[in-house]
Structure formats: C-alpha cells, structure tokens
Amino acid sequence: MAEQPSGAGPADPVGRILRGAATALAVAGGLLLSAIMVMVVVSIVGRNLAGLPGLGWLGPVPGDFELVELGMAIALFAFLPYCQIVRGNVAVDFFVARAGPHTKAWFAATGNVLYTIIAALLAWQLFNGYLDRLGPYGETTWILGVPLKWGYLAAFIATILLVLVCAYTVVRSLREALGEGEPAR
Amino acid sequence: MVELGFIAFVVLLLLLALRIPIGVAMLTVGLGMYVYMRGTGTTLAYLKNTSFSAFADYGLSVVPLFLLMGQFATRAGMSKALFNAANVFLGHRRGGMAMASVGACAGFGAICGSSLATAATMAQVALPEMRRFGYSGALSTGTLAAGGTLGILIPPSVVLVIYAILTEQNIAKMFVAALIPGILAAVGYVIAIAIYVRFNPEAGPTGERSGAAARLAAIREIWPVVGIFLLVIGGIYAGWFTPTEGAAVGALATLLLAVFHGGMRLDGFVDCLKGTAEASAMIFLIILGAKIFNGMLALTQMPQSAALLIGESGLAPLAILVIMLLIYLVLGCMMDSLSMILLTVPIFFPIVMALDFGLTPEETAIWFGILALIVVEVGLITPPVGMNVFIINSLARDVPMLDSFRGVLPFLLSDAVRVVILVAFPVITLGLVGLLW
Numbered sequence: 001m002a003e004q005p006s007g008a009g010p011a012d013p014v015g016r017i018l019r020g021a022a023t024a025l026a027v028a029g030g031l032l033l034s035a036i037m038v039m040v041v042v043s044i045v046g047r048n049l050a051g052l053p054g055l056g057w058l059g060p061v062p063g064d065f066e067l068v069e070l071g072m073a074i075a076l077f078a079f080l081p082y083c084q085i086v087r088g089n090v091a092v093d094f095f096v097a098r099a100g101p102h103t104k105a106w107f108a109a110t111g112n113v114l115y116t117i118i119a120a121l122l123a124w125q126l127f128n129g130y131l132d133r134l135g136p137y138g139e140t141t142w143i144l145g146v147p148l149k150w151g152y153l154a155a156f157i158a159t160i161l162l163v164l165v166c167a168y169t170v171v172r173s174l175r176e177a178l179g180e181g182e183p184a185r
Numbered sequence: 186m187v188e189l190g191f192i193a194f195v196v197l198l199l200l201l202a203l204r205i206p207i208g209v210a211m212l213t214v215g216l217g218m219y220v221y222m223r224g225t226g227t228t229l230a231y232l233k234n235t236s237f238s239a240f241a242d243y244g245l246s247v248v249p250l251f252l253l254m255g256q257f258a259t260r261a262g263m264s265k266a267l268f269n270a271a272n273v274f275l276g277h278r279r280g281g282m283a284m285a286s287v288g289a290c291a292g293f294g295a296i297c298g299s300s301l302a303t304a305a306t307m308a309q310v311a312l313p314e315m316r317r318f319g320y321s322g323a324l325s326t327g328t329l330a331a332g333g334t335l336g337i338l339i340p341p342s343v344v345l346v347i348y349a350i351l352t353e354q355n356i357a358k359m360f361v362a363a364l365i366p367g368i369l370a371a372v373g374y375v376i377a378i379a380i381y382v383r384f385n386p387e388a389g390p391t392g393e394r395s396g397a398a399a400r401l402a403a404i405r406e407i408w409p410v411v412g413i414f415l416l417v418i419g420g421i422y423a424g425w426f427t428p429t430e431g432a433a434v435g436a437l438a439t440l441l442l443a444v445f446h447g448g449m450r451l452d453g454f455v456d457c458l459k460g461t462a463e464a465s466a467m468i469f470l471i472i473l474g475a476k477i478f479n480g481m482l483a484l485t486q487m488p489q490s491a492a493l494l495i496g497e498s499g500l501a502p503l504a505i506l507v508i509m510l511l512i513y514l515v516l517g518c519m520m521d522s523l524s525m526i527l528l529t530v531p532i533f534f535p536i537v538m539a540l541d542f543g544l545t546p547e548e549t550a551i552w553f554g555i556l557a558l559i560v561v562e563v564g565l566i567t568p569p570v571g572m573n574v575f576i577i578n579s580l581a582r583d584v585p586m587l588d589s590f591r592g593v594l595p596f597l598l599s600d601a602v603r604v605v606i607l608v609a610f611p612v613i614t615l616g617l618v619g620l621l622w
Contacts, residue, residue, distance in 0.1 A: 023459065026466075030458025033249055037440075040433035044426050065243055068429060072249065073241035076469050082459070083466030089206035090467055093570050094519035096204045104204070111205040118212050125233035132233075155237055 015085075018168050021161060022081040029078030029158075036071045040064060063143035070141060070151050077158040081165040084115065101181025108182060109173040116166035123159040126152055186222075190487025193218045197478070197528075207524045208467075211474030215481045222484055231480070239473050243429060244350045249465040250432035251341050255297040256457040257439035262447035264310045266406040267292040272314075273395035273403045280382035280389030282318055283328040284375045286311040290332030291371040292407065294339035295414040296439060298346075299464075300522075300565055304333025304573045308580050321388035322584030324381065327592020330573040331374055331600075334562045337522070339367035340418055341435070343468070344522050344561070346428065348554045351530050354547070356428040357421045362551045362618050366559065369603055369613070377599040409446065413438045422621065468523060475527035482531060492535040502540035503608075506553075509533050510560045510604065517564020521572065525561050533557075544611060551618060552611045556604065563600050566593045 043061035050058045061067070083089055091111070096104060130152035133139045139148045176182050193214050200210035219228040239245075271288030275281040290307050297303050308329045315325035337344055340360035349356045382389040395403075417435040420426050426434065443449040449457075482488060495505060516525050537553045538546060565573040568590050578589045607613055 026462035027455055027458050030253075030455075030462055033253060033461065034440075034458070036246075037250060037253065037433045037436050040430050041437050044430055044434065048425075068246050069241040069243050072246040073237055075249065076240040076465060079462040079466035080470065083463050083470070086463060088463040088467050089208060089470060090521050090524065091204045091206045092201045092519050093204060095202040097569060107204045110203065111209055114205060114213050115209045118209060118216070121216070121229070121232060122236055125229055125236060128229075129233050129237055151241065152237060155240075 026082035029075040032075045066141040074154045077155040081161045105177035105182040112170040119162045126156040190485035208470030208474035211478040215477035247429045254436040257443045258297040259306045261442040270403040276392035277394035280378045287374045294336040298341040298343040300337045303336025323588040323592030324388045326589040331596035333573045373599040377595040381595045479531045513560040522561035
C-alpha cells in the first residue's frame, strides 16, 4: 500500500545508495510493465479492428505473447532487490510474535544469509544461461527472433544488485541484532 | 524416498517458524533436498532452467498486471462514490452504514484483486464516516476487516488466478464460479450486521434516509467501476481476450480513471509502480520457491503416496474434504493465503481429485478451489495474525485491537455458515459455470 512506507529509509551511505539503486531499478521495471500493458491493449485493438473493411492492414502486434513473457521476466527480476531492501518479503510471524526485537533481528539475519546464498546461486546460473545462448545459433524467441541472451543478461544484472542488497540486509540485521533491535513495523 | 518428502516438510515448517521469508525457506529446502537426492551439478542445472522460465510465463503474467490494476484502483477516487452509492440505499437502517461498507468493499473488489488493498482503501472513507455517526469501534473495524476479504473473493482475484494456473484450470471459469459465493459472502455479512445490531442497537445507529433523486445520482457515480468490471470479466469470458490481456485492459482503464477521476499525478504513478514492484516480487519469490520445492517434492513421490494412502483409508470423501478445510483454517491463522495455496495445492489437489464427490473432474477442481480460497481468506481476520484486522486497526488508533478482533466475530460465524452451505450444495458454486459454458 502506498500509504504505508515499508520501514524507515536507511541512514548509512551504503544503504542509501543501494536503496536508491533498487528503487530506480524497480521503477524501471514498473515502466517496462506499463509498456507491456500498453502494447497488449494496442495488440487487442489492432486484432479487432483488422476485421473491419478498409482496415485489413491492421492486426495484432507481431509476437505479442513472447514480448509479454520476455518483458515480464525482466521486470520481475528488476523488482526483487527493491522488495528485499524494503523488507517486503512475507514471513510467518506467528511463532516469534512474542520474541524481542533482538531475537527477531537474529532470525532476520539468518533469513537474509540464506537469501544471499540463493541470490548468488541464481546470479551464477542466470549468467550460465546467458553463456548458453551466446553465438549465432543461440536460442531466440519464436516469431520475432529476439535473442533470449538479452533476457538472461538483464536478469543477471538485476540479480547482481539483488546479491548486493541481500548482503547489505545481512549486515543491517546483524547491526540491529547487536544494537537496538529490529524496528517495529 | 517418500520419507524425504516428509522430512522436507518438517524442515520447511521449522524454517517458517523461525520467520525465514516463505520464498527463501522454500528455495533453501527445495535446493538442499535436491542436492541430497540428485547431486550439486543437476541441482544447479535445474535452477538454471527453472528460474528464468518461471518468470517468463505467459499465464502468470496476469498477476503483476492485476496487481498494477489494484494499485491504480486505490487511487481512482472511487471508494467514496462506492460508499455513497451503497449508503443512500442502506444508511437509514440500523447498522446500515456498516452494511453499506460491505457493499462498497464488494464493489471495490470488482476492480481490485487484493484483500489488504480493498480493506485499507475502503477504510479511509468508511471508517471516519461510521465513527462520525457513532458506530462502535468493534463494529466499524470488524466490518471493514471482513469486508476486505471480499476483495479477493470477487473476481479479479490474484490468489484464484494462481490456483487456476497451478491446477491447470480455466481462469474464466474460476472467476465465474467465484461470483455467486462472493455475492453470498456480501449478503451473509449484511445479515451478520443486521443480527449484531439487533442485540447491540447502540453499536450501529441509523443514518438519514435518502430520496430517489439522491439515490439515482449516487448510482450514476459508480459507472466506471461497473464498466471496468464488465469489460474485464466479460471480455475474458466472451473470449475477446486472454486473462493476461484482460488484466492489461483493466489496468489501463483503471490508470485512466486514476488520472482523470482520482487526480493521480506523476508521483502517485511512481508510487503505484513501487507498490506493484514490492507485491510482485514478494509473490514471485514465493512462486519460484514453490516451483523448486514442489519439483523436489515430486521427485520423492510423496504427493502421489499421500493421495494413495488417503484414498485407501476408507474415510468418506466429504470427511477428507472437511479435514483439509480445517487444516487450511488452522494454517490460515499463521500464514498468508497465497503461500498456503502454493504450499498445499500440490499435495491436496491430487488427493481431492482422487475422491468421488459425484462431480466431473473439472467441477471438483473448481469447487475445491473456491472452497479453499474462502477458507484461507478467513485467516486474514482471525487472531493472532489477521492481517486485515491489523491494517484496519492501525487506521483506527482509538479502537483497541481486542475490540477489532471481537468485532470480527459475527463475520466469522457468517463465513462458517457459508462454507457449510457451499460444501453441502456444490451447485451454488458450479451452477453459473454450467449455465454459461
């Protein structure tokens, strides 16, 4: 919800930079999502008008399905770092609801370490996926022939930021565990 | 191998209990068990082939678009019009303003697929109004928390979309099937309010009666909501466009409404993008986690064994269904609905499909989906982590949390009655689907 800021902004310079980068990437992903939205509507309109007399030259956007898939994947990877830095990933609060802010911060640190490892593996494998699709015979989309390596490369770059953000959140939660505890949400 | 599946579940629940984010916990256990069973090389290759394709999925692309639509909807300035339209008809009754809030929540749910957003948006308009007219804190917060759950029941619904994709059901049929139970829910809540104020007349005083002219004018104000709902759901049903395309049309229409009716400017638009980014990333991390976890689980053959075991247990199909719904009810007190669906459907769905309810497989799948959706949504308004109640309570600072949870009670009773009715009469859920297809 827009009315609810997800946690206070970080005070340290590294946190500010990472949060700024993650926000910029998320907004860029959001613009890509909006572009997909417009493209899809244009495609529907073109498809439906094509049946009218004199408008036969119109039609759906060629390869609209594959553009949705490719664009959506890139946008979603671009969203991941932002969600992590604003503490947006949902967890089960039930069992630790009564734990103190320090205990909670230790659990958060554990989760963030796990996510950092997973994000690193993800980045590594996305890069491998990119390498797999290099060369003149690399995999492309069906209709437009867009090389899929670009999708993997974009996802890889976003995941690099995710790794940095995750590593930062480990430090952040450790600092909270040793300091004043996790801020109340 | 089957034991490994159970071990995986126990470890997963342990991680969840330690408040490890759900998607991260699923990925950790899924990848860990995969390494144990198939080795590191295969696991990494699995991750390579699954991660990008999990996000580049045409069917799932409906989810971020519906989330974007929901974000725009919260800024479309329609919440006041919806509340007014319901209030001119119901406000003069005892508890009428609470009934109007339920109606407005149902209307808002028709362009927003998220419960929390529905509850929070409607509360901003309805809460101050109810408090101004002397409605009790318990009734006003309870009404809005419960009314919010209509957001996900009345199509479009994000959780329903994910259930449909997971079980390979037709999204349009799932939406149509949810319609009557959604309306039934709204009616049930109105009845709950009527009974509640009969015993507590001071909780919901009467308001002014409106004339025919005012009623007509108020109804005219909400035409954009009706139009967008009919366009999106009707278009998907009529086959004009796919669910993803319908979501894109709905998002664009709601964007225009937010700009021209809600007065949204660039900063509001950017906030919408950020909100969509956060919600989408949260959901897709869980989707990726569930994909990896369930892929691992399939290797252990635990879901098939469980289905076989329960099929041979000799329990009546209805008893097994009730047990599952009770499990959802208990889990719902701790987890969010989407994670629950992603976590349990791979196990529960084969079990349900193996049972004989005298329905076709497709009917069983639709019916079970709607029932599961309703039951998991109840978790949003039950203690200890009723997210809807928390959100509403944070907007009504003067109402103690205990009052809010007490205020939700009549609605929980209404939910229980409705689930029993829907279980007893599958035709209520399936009738419209049968009629339209």
